[in-house]
Amino acid sequence: MYARRMGDLPPYLFARIDEMKARKISQGVDVIDLGVGDPDLPTPPHIVDALCTAARNPENHHYPSYAGLFAYREAVAEWYGRRFGVDLNPASEVLALMGSKDGIAHIPEAFINPGDYVLAPSPGYPVYQTSTLFAEGKVHEMPLLAENDFLPRLDLIPKDVRKKARLMFINYPNNPTSAITLPGFFEEVVDFARENDILVVHDNAYSEIAFDGYRAPSFLSTDGAMEVGIEMHSLSKTYNMTGWRIGMACGNAEILAGLGRVKTNVDSGVFNAVQHAAITALLGPQQPVEDACRIYQERRDILVKGLSGLGYEVTSPKATFYVWMAVDDCMGFTARMLDEAGIVVTPGIGFGKGGDGYVRFALTRSSERIQEAIERMRGISP
Template sequence: MYASRMDSLPPYLFARIDEMKAEQQKKGVDIIDLGVGDPDLPTPPHIVAALCKAAQDPENHHYPSYAGMPAYKSAVAGWYKKRFGVTLDAGKEVLALMGSKDGIAHIAEAFVNPGDYVLAPSPGYPVYRTGTLFAEGRVHEMPLLRENNFVPMLADIPKKVAKEAKILYINYPNNPTAAVAPPGFYKEVVDFANEHDIVVVSDNAYSEIAYDGYRAPSFLETKGAMEVGIEMHSLSKTYNMTGWRIGMAVGNAEILAGLGRVKTNVDSGVFNAVQHAAITALSGPQDCVAEACKIYQERRDVLVKGLRSLGFDLPTPKATFYVWLPVKDCMAFSAQLLNDAGIVATPGVGFGASGEGYVRFAITRPVARIQEAIGRMRRMKL
């Protein structure tokens, strides 16, 4: 009944977690969900107000522009200039997305022929793999190991694979490991891409969720990056707008044109009222982002301290709202947490083979719930 390509697609990790969670809730279990990275903080009121106002204008009820409203693309370019010092041509070097997942899922269709390789981090966001499989490409997993600070060793990629690769995905601040890009890494990526004629796709969705004074860079700040790649970004995490589905791809105009050509054939763009709200978010005061980071930092500190008190060895993340915890068996540990303590954590193997031996916690619940989770884990005597 199904097409053969469906055989290569694993069940989407977070959908399965939702099913398992629902099974426990049916039993009356009080679930503490530290699994999926969906902010519990509300979208800032001034952004909601902008949406309401725009939605009342009938002119915004028609089909939107495929590539995005000029005003939205100009706001994105302005934000990139102010935040990263990156100059973008809003007309050619900015493309509106329905969240960064939209662009990540479709980019391979524009550049990957059947049998071509795509280089993807492992562990990594599952859509790098599934987007490649839809394009009938082959995934070469680049292990992210603790001894390498969760950075891929590009020199270890087999020459034959590098020669046949079309796309290289990078993601810092990283999901799920919470690692940040070390100095010099992006220059190494640019050199590798030039050597092998590879399109670089930087997933920078977590750049604004950072702590202790850390400021995440953009890949496009690196000399030569605009010639070899693009960057996907999103308002989802920065402004607590996960359900709004609005983001952007920026960078090399030719690469964006390829992605845009795919998207014009599969969707009809982002609702104009949402784009108006996004303009308000990007162009308005950014205090709301700083305030959210303060809240997340407090939660991070409570969770890290609590886990260390239970005997776990883990670093303190500088960015993202994830904690990457080393364990013996990620599937067994996650199942034990859910079945014995009503705590949802994401098994690392769901992000790729190199995720084995870890679980991911999301600090997207209030401090009191995180403290309760630590208490339950202590009673389990992990």
């Protein structure tokens, strides 16, 4: 019944976790969900108010522009200039997305022919691989190893793969490892892309969730980056707007035109009222972002201290709301956590072969619930 490509797709990890969680809840278990990275903090009230006002305006009830309201693209350009020092032309170098997943899912369709390679991090966001499979491309996994600070070794990519590679995904701050980029890495990526005629897509959805004074850079602020790539970003994590489905792709105008051409043929634009609310988020007060980071940092400290006190080896992340921890058997550990403690964590293998031997905790529950999870974990070995 299904197309052959469906057989190549792995089950979507987070859907499986939801099923496991639902089964436990139906058994009366009080489950603490530290699995999927969906912020539990509410969208700031001034953004909600802006949506309500815009939704009452009949002018916003029509089909939206595929590229996004020009006012929204202007707001994105202004935010990028203020936050990263990147100068963007809102008319050609900014494209509205229904969240960054939208852009990641569509871009291989614009640039990948059957048999072309896409370079994707492993572990990595699963959509990097699934979008490649839908475009009938081949995935070459770039291992992210602890000994390399979870950065890919571009020099280890085989020459025959480089010749057939058309696109590379990178992601820093990184999901799931919570690693940050190091000085010189983005420059190395630009040089590699130029030498091998490869398009770069940087997934920067977690740039604003940072701790201990760290400020994540934009790939586009690197010399030459605008010539070889684009950056996907989202309001989901920054402003607790995961369900609103609003994001942006920025950078090289020709690459964005290809992405936009796919989108105009297969989906629609973002509801105008949501775009007006997003303008308010980008141009309005940023104190809610700082407040959220303080909350996540407090939760991070409780979790890391608690795990360390239980004998686990864990590194305190400087960005994202994830904690990445090595274990002997990620699937076995995940099962024991749910069965013995009623805690949901994400097994690293779900992010690719490079995630085997790790689990991911999400800091998307209250400090009290995280502390309770630590107490429940006593006696569970890694």
